[in-house]
Amino acid sequence: MTKHLRVIVGLALRNLQRHLRRTLLTASAMIAGSMLLIFSLSLGDGTHESWIDSGVRMGSGHVTVESPAFRTTQNIDARLSTAARQVAELALQNPLLSGDVSAVSSRMMVTGLASSAAGARPVKIMGVDPRSEAAFTTLNAQVVEGRYLEPDDRLAAFVGKQLVDSLDLRLGSRLVLNAQDVDNDIGGQLVRVVGIFQSGVPEIDQSLVHIPLSTAGEFLGSRDDVTTIGVLLNDSAAVPRVAQALRQALADPVAAGQVTVLNWREAMPELAAAVALDDFGNYLVFGILFIIIGFGIVNTVLMSVLHRHREFGVLQALGLTPGETGAVVLVEGLVMTAVSGLVGVALGLLCTWHFFGEGLDFTNLMGEEMTFSGVVIDPVIIPLFRVTRVVHVLLFILSIGAVSSVYPAIRAASIDVPTAMKFER
Amino acid sequence: MTDVTEPAVRTDDVWKIFSQEAEEVQAVRDVTVTIDRGEFTALAGPSGSGKTTLLNLIGGLTRPTRGRIWVAGQEVSTMSNQELARLRLDQIGFVFQAYNLLPVLTAMENAEFPMLLQGVEPEARKARIGELFARTGMAGLEDRRPGKLSGGQQQRVAVVRAVASRPALVLADEPTANLDTASSGALLDVMVELNRELGVTFVFATHDARVMERSRRLVRMVDGAIASDETQS
Numbered sequence: 001m002t003k004h005l006r007v008i009v010g011l012a013l014r015n016l017q018r019h020l021r022r023t024l025l026t027a028s029a030m031i032a033g034s035m036l037l038i039f040s041l042s043l044g045d046g047t048h049e050s051w052i053d054s055g056v057r058m059g060s061g062h063v064t065v066e067s068p069a070f071r072t073t074q075n076i077d078a079r080l081s082t083a084a085r086q087v088a089e090l091a092l093q094n095p096l097l098s099g100d101v102s103a104v105s106s107r108m109m110v111t112g113l114a115s116s117a118a119g120a121r122p123v124k125i126m127g128v129d130p131r132s133e134a135a136f137t138t139l140n141a142q143v144v145e146g147r148y149l150e151p152d153d154r155l156a157a158f159v160g161k162q163l164v165d166s167l168d169l170r171l172g173s174r175l176v177l178n179a180q181d182v183d184n185d186i187g188g189q190l191v192r193v194v195g196i197f198q199s200g201v202p203e204i205d206q207s208l209v210h211i212p213l214s215t216a217g218e219f220l221g222s223r224d225d226v227t228t229i230g231v232l233l234n235d236s237a238a239v240p241r242v243a244q245a246l247r248q249a250l251a252d253p254v255a256a257g258q259v260t261v262l263n264w265r266e267a268m269p270e271l272a273a274a275v276a277l278d279d280f281g282n283y284l285v286f287g288i289l290f291i292i293i294g295f296g297i298v299n300t301v302l303m304s305v306l307h308r309h310r311e312f313g314v315l316q317a318l319g320l321t322p323g324e325t326g327a328v329v330l331v332e333g334l335v336m337t338a339v340s341g342l343v344g345v346a347l348g349l350l351c352t353w354h355f356f357g358e359g360l361d362f363t364n365l366m367g368e369e370m371t372f373s374g375v376v377i378d379p380v381i382i383p384l385f386r387v388t389r390v391v392h393v394l395l396f397i398l399s400i401g402a403v404s405s406v407y408p409a410i411r412a413a414s415i416d417v418p419t420a421m422k423f424e425r
Numbered sequence: 426m427t428d429v430t431e432p433a434v435r436t437d438d439v440w441k442i443f444s445q446e447a448e449e450v451q452a453v454r455d456v457t458v459t460i461d462r463g464e465f466t467a468l469a470g471p472s473g474s475g476k477t478t479l480l481n482l483i484g485g486l487t488r489p490t491r492g493r494i495w496v497a498g499q500e501v502s503t504m505s506n507q508e509l510a511r512l513r514l515d516q517i518g519f520v521f522q523a524y525n526l527l528p529v530l531t532a533m534e535n536a537e538f539p540m541l542l543q544g545v546e547p548e549a550r551k552a553r554i555g556e557l558f559a560r561t562g563m564a565g566l567e568d569r570r571p572g573k574l575s576g577g578q579q580q581r582v583a584v585v586r587a588v589a590s591r592p593a594l595v596l597a598d599e600p601t602a603n604l605d606t607a608s609s610g611a612l613l614d615v616m617v618e619l620n621r622e623l624g625v626t627f628v629f630a631t632h633d634a635r636v637m638e639r640s641r642r643l644v645r646m647v648d649g650a651i652a653s654d655e656t657q658s
Contacts, residue, residue, distance in 0.1 A: 319514025
């Protein structure tokens, strides 16, 4: 077959040109489908990246280093050793990884109680390095009153709006934080409210309190120890690489069961499920769309085969094998879908970039913000281009073309030549 | 392996039986015939006499129910599809009643198509087709698509396509049936000349009296069997 490949491809191209209108009509369906697919996937990826970014900033990052027991107990005893913390932080400064890393925040997180003259509420106390955390979280940009923590702060607290309301606090108010310390005693710390935030996520606004890490270390007796190291990346696609590098760097404590390295999917399974579900929905819709397009191709190519029985008979009489005759049809389908796919993807990228590069604003549909599972959904979705997506789309379209052309190709290959030569036009 | 001392075609007790609605039709019965190289032979007979089926059997387009067929010394009846395709490419040229040129190719491209499959160099292809087009009065029409050629011109291109790759024989099924008197006469002249001057072996299936008259050997078929086999002066 390879010997006659040039002839086969040449004939296929000529046949596509021969019925140019029919070819263009079928190709236009493929082009429109490819455009829609690339646009929708870019939008979907942008949406997911926005969800993930919001989720990981509110949570513990794209990659989290912590003790395996901490996730279930949230207990101060399940904190990282100083050595493990140093190894992890050193590994993240490696030039091979530092390009992927956007921010690193080492946190001491404990559950406790916040009390004021008005009452007490259960809270999540998070000791943070103000400078590192400011680069990590979005809370510092959601200040409604006051300011975020600063490096020189000591007895300062940054609290959510709903907690402020429920404890009847205001800027400068004092509140007492109580939590179990490293000696299993209940430690207490008086702090003053320096800033109030409103994230839009009720469970965060009513329970999260940021205090300086040094203050947490003093009142909990944990000094420089942390319970969690959160790593924020520039692109979630780098998660596997960074997580793997950290696992290698922390191989001994990981093997000993003292440390675990989690990606955001493991740390936030609800968000991962939401992304997977949304992806599945998209794939389902596009699967159906392309099955319909595939039937269109089958119909077009098959009709073309049925009208060309005599030609296929001639080709076999002149010396092409049945397989080579079928290959002419297969190549026609493949060339048409490949070219349509390329054009569709190029147009899809161009349209997405030209019209939606600044983002698609869904504010009118969903209001200012929406939340689910602790994630704030931004109403402005910025499409995300990924080369792998383009490759996937092209391969997908090509496989649709190949699958759709197989049956017509088999029909062309299996004709009875004498009967085909009698075929009446 | 081609053996030039072997006849162009040899059949031995060839039968072709078709099943039609639980009934068997003996399209070709007990045909034993030898056609030497350089012959200009007509298989004549009424419709349904089996002449087209015999051509298809010789050309490897269909397989015999029983019996054996050799083309240029190679046994056709036991070949695989790939081997048959190779045999048709190298040893057999076809001319069909309905011309059957490929509509997407020009006259030149149609004529050189078998040589293209054989891997003949472009210069050699052009030279050979150029010579044959000159002989057949097709010079100047090389770039025309079949749709822009008359029936007679299309059939000449088909004849050039059949002989250009220098096959052991050319099988022509009713080549003049769709042509007017002048065109069929001119086409016959071309084929006679190619037979005489280039030694091309022609085997026709025909019921055209003019073809029978010009053939040097006339094999008459009736009900699938050979009724007579005469050499004409």
